[in-house]
Amino acid sequence: MSASVEIGDVTLTYRGVSGGVLALKGTTLNVRRGEFAAVVGPSGCGKSSLMKLVTGLLPPDNGSIVISGAKVTGPVKIAGMAFQNPNLLPWRKVVDNVLLPLEIVQPYRSNFRREKKQYREQAEALLKTVGLGGFGDRYPWELSGGMQQRVSLCRALIHQPSLLMLDEPFAALDAFTREELWCVLRDLWQKIRFTVILVTHDLREATFLADTIHVMSARPGHIVMSKTVELPRPRELEDCFKPQFIDIVHELRAKIGEVRQQ
Amino acid sequence: MNSTLEKLSPTLFTIGIFLFWEAACRAFKIDRFILPAPSEAFMAMVQYWRPLAYHSFVTLWTTLAGFGIAVAFGIALGLVVGWSRTIYRGLYPVMIGFNCIPKVAVVPILIMWFGIGEVPAILTAFLISFFPIVVNVATGLATMEPELEDVLRALGARKLDIMLKVGIPRTQPYLFGSLKVAITLAFVGTVVSETVGANAGLGYQIALAGSNFQMPLVFAALLLLAFEGIAMYAVFAWIEGHFTRWAFRSSMSAAA
Ligand SMILES: Nc1ncnc2c1ncn2[C@@H]1O[C@H](COP(=O)(O)OP(=O)(O)OP(=O)(O)O)[C@@H](O)[C@H]1O
Ligand SMILES: [Mg+2]
Numbered sequence: 442m443s444a445s446v447e448i449g450d451v452t453l454t455y456r457g458v459s460g461g462v463l464a465l466k467g468t469t470l471n472v473r474r475g476e477f478a479a480v481v482g483p484s485g486c487g488k489s490s491l492m493k494l495v496t497g498l499l500p501p502d503n504g505s506i507v508i509s510g511a512k513v514t515g516p517v518k519i520a521g522m523a524f525q526n527p528n529l530l531p532w533r534k535v536v537d538n539v540l541l542p543l544e545i546v547q548p549y550r551s552n553f554r555r556e557k558k559q560y561r562e563q564a565e566a567l568l569k570t571v572g573l574g575g576f577g578d579r580y581p582w583e584l585s586g587g588m589q590q591r592v593s594l595c596r597a598l599i600h601q602p603s604l605l606m607l608d609e610p611f612a613a614l615d616a617f618t619r620e621e622l623w624c625v626l627r628d629l630w631q632k633i634r635f636t637v638i639l640v641t642h643d644l645r646e647a648t649f650l651a652d653t654i655h656v657m658s659a660r661p662g663h664i665v666m667s668k669t670v671e672l673p674r675p676r677e678l679e680d681c682f683k684p685q686f687i688d689i690v691h692e693l694r695a696k697i698g699e700v701r702q703q
Numbered sequence: 704m705n706s707t708l709e710k711l712s713p714t715l716f717t718i719g720i721f722l723f724w725e726a727a728c729r730a731f732k733i734d735r736f737i738l739p740a741p742s743e744a745f746m747a748m749v750q751y752w753r754p755l756a757y758h759s760f761v762t763l764w765t766t767l768a769g770f771g772i773a774v775a776f777g778i779a780l781g782l783v784v785g786w787s788r789t790i791y792r793g794l795y796p797v798m799i800g801f802n803c804i805p806k807v808a809v810v811p812i813l814i815m816w817f818g819i820g821e822v823p824a825i826l827t828a829f830l831i832s833f834f835p836i837v838v839n840v841a842t843g844l845a846t847m848e849p850e851l852e853d854v855l856r857a858l859g860a861r862k863l864d865i866m867l868k869v870g871i872p873r874t875q876p877y878l879f880g881s882l883k884v885a886i887t888l889a890f891v892g893t894v895v896s897e898t899v900g901a902n903a904g905l906g907y908q909i910a911l912a913g914s915n916f917q918m919p920l921v922f923a924a925l926l927l928l929a930f931e932g933i934a935m936y937a938v939f940a941w942i943e944g945h946f947t948r949w950a951f952r953s954s955m956s957a958a959a
Binding site (some may be wrong): 493520532544547596 | 848850851853854855856857858859860864868869872873875947949950
């Protein structure tokens with residue numbers, strides 16, 4: 442069900458009017474089926490660009506991206522995505538926002554009219570698991586930022602994607618809401634076991650959620666360290682204060698400080 | 704208390720302006736051939752109600768006809784222009800250039816082509832009012848959040864899907880906002896054309912009465928024109944508020 446991702450020695454250049462920007466160079470990264478991977482690195486190092494390559498929204502100049510054994514040549518059609526900005530459609534009710542992917546992805550797309558009632562129930566159930574039971578008929582503007590971000594997560598998951606791409610999804614939230622959503626994501630992942638690639642600036646977030654944390658260098662970005670998080674699961678928020686956890690955060694921090702100097 | 708005052712303020716201001724105008728005309732004994740008092744304009748309205756009603760009706764329907772064509776054409780062109788960057792780039796200078804031509808200059812050509820009558824008025828109304836509609840529809844499409852597009856494309860959405868699910872609904876507040884502007888421009892177009900060459904319509908009436916020095920009648924026609932403009936503006940403002948309430952609530956606000 443879940444996808445594996447193999448990024449092999451990719452290079453990406455943005456061509457602009459004032460010359461090109463080399464965003465990624467020699468980036469190699471593997472994610473196993475059902476693995477929770479996190480990518481951290483200094484600002485502007487090419488993390489978002491990497492997400493675009495993996496989902497096939499941009500082609501690499503060099504190197505290859507292989508998802509579940511198939512080379513990526515165009516938009517992958519399977520990935521759920523969520524960004525820092527929830528990007529909900531303000532004219533749609535919350536539940537209709539969540540249903541949006543089902544109007545696009547097969548086989549749901551062909552059945553959408555016929556099965557709408559059942560899909561709605563699925564969406565409501567998913568909303569309930571992120572603590573938004575009964576909010577389906579509201580409009581996005583009636584929800585707080587944290588609640589909107591939960592809806593955005595639901596939208597990324599409704600079609601049961603084999604790959605979930607998250608680009609700083611919790612960056613705009615306050616510390617408490619953020620930790621709450623860590624747990625929401627942890628529980629969803631524990632239950633469904635999709636493959637996740639999470640880009641974040643929050644090292645505690647990466648350590649709490651991920652199996653493996655990849656540290657990227659400054660631009661042009663490539664992976665300079667891959668750290669396996671050996672902490673047992675299920676992890677609790679309390680674990681964030683354990684020495685083992687704090688050691689990992691320290692180690693990552695030191696590494697990022699080092700690559701930022703260069 | 705304050706909110707009733709706010710509700711009444713448009714009426715109060717209008718009455719106030721008329722009173723001031725009336726008082727100024729009387730106090731300074733302004734010649735009625737230069738500026739008639741509003742009371743004289745209203746009297747002319749009563750006296751000439753038949754021709755005025757007829758000409759108001761002609762102006763209204765030609766304006767609405769031109770405006771209707773402008774809406775259809777404007778939406779279509781806006782979608783095409785917003786669809787692709789290449790088309791956008793290619794057509795934009797042409798459209799700007801076209802929009803810069805004063806439409807008064809085009810009216811004689813239209814009259815030569817179509818003869819004196821309603822057709823030039825309809826076409827002038829159309830030509831003058833489609834531009835803001837095109838620009839707004841295209842802007843609505845062009846300002847779509849790139850991340851949202853990424854979300855959909857990563858699901859395998861085609862361009863047409865993205866347009867139908869996001870682009871077109873998203874342009875609605877821009878479109879309805881532009882209709883308010885476009886309808887008032889359409890009146891300008893009709894009246895310009897009627898003034899230059901027509902045998903009916905308020906513009907024609909104004910030109911005719913002006914050449915006969917019937918200033919109260921000129922002003923009566925002007926007031927009716929203003930009234931029609933306000934009424935249509937109000938209709939489209941209402942439609943805008945009614946159909947795109949979400950845009951006023953969410954942070955996305957429409958460009959007028
Ligand atoms: N569309 C684009 N056109 C040109 N250059 C771009 C474009 N997008 C990104 N870049 C450049 O590529 C580099 C990497 O950008 P990217 O958005 O991938 O960084 P990031 O790691 O996600 O940064 P942040 O942590 O701040 O989100 C940046 O230096 C940026 O200037
Ligand atoms: Mg980024």
